[in-house]
Amino acid sequence: HHISLDEFESHPSTSRALLQAKATCKEDFAAKNYTIITSKCKGPNYPAKVCCSAFKDFACPFAEVLNDEKTDCASTMFSYINLYGRYPPGIFANMCKEGKEGLDCTDVTPTSSS
Amino acid sequence: ARRSYISYGALRKNNVPCSRRGRSYYDCKKRKRANPYRRGCSVITHCYRQTS
Numbered sequence: 001h002h003i004s005l006d007e008f009e010s011h012p013s014t015s016r017a018l019l020q021a022k023a024t025c026k027e028d029f030a031a032k033n034y035t036i037i038t039s040k041c042k043g044p045n046y047p048a049k050v051c052c053s054a055f056k057d058f059a060c061p062f063a064e065v066l067n068d069e070k071t072d073c074a075s076t077m078f079s080y081i082n083l084y085g086r087y088p089p090g091i092f093a094n095m096c097k098e099g100k101e102g103l104d105c106t107d108v109t110p111t112s113s114s
Numbered sequence: 115a116r117r118s119y120i121s122y123g124a125l126r127k128n129n130v131p132c133s134r135r136g137r138s139y140y141d142c143k144k145r146k147r148a149n150p151y152r153r154g155c156s157v158i159t160h161c162y163r164q165t166s
Binding site: 056059060063064066067069073074075077078089090091092093096101102103104105106 | 117118119120121122123124125126127128129130
């Protein structure tokens with residue numbers, strides 16, 4: 001007896017997933033160094049200017065994958081940011097607001113954060 | 115260089131679907147509590163947890 005391999009494939013129309021199923025992120029956010037953010041953005045005040053700038057320093061090099069809504073990159077990254085920094089939920093989404101496109105990465109100097 | 119941005123769509127992933135305690139994860143606005151804590155008075159807790 002064997003279980004056919006088809007059984008292991010997901011059936012998009014019938015399978016159930018918590019919230020929404022997204023493609024796994026190609027960028028390995030588990031292995032990044034988050035001290036760029038955690039060393040600067042600190043409680044109890046979490047100053048917006050410092051925190052958002054630190055956030056951009058970390059996230060901008062990965063802007064392309066983070067903006068890809070078909071993957072879970074952004075939520076994975078935030079999971080690790082919250083894990084290492086113990087930040088209140090939604091802090092970056094609430095504080096960091098710029099132009100209508102999003103947070104501008106133009107002046108962010110690319111640093112290696114891997 | 116081309117301008118690059120962190121989109122607000124990506125930033126929105128920082129939010130949890132519902133951060134209100136006791137509310138349904140799927141319907142944050144519903145006023146009914148998702149799983150109300152209700153149990154009787156027990157001697158061992160000196161009725162500390164009686165909520166009704």
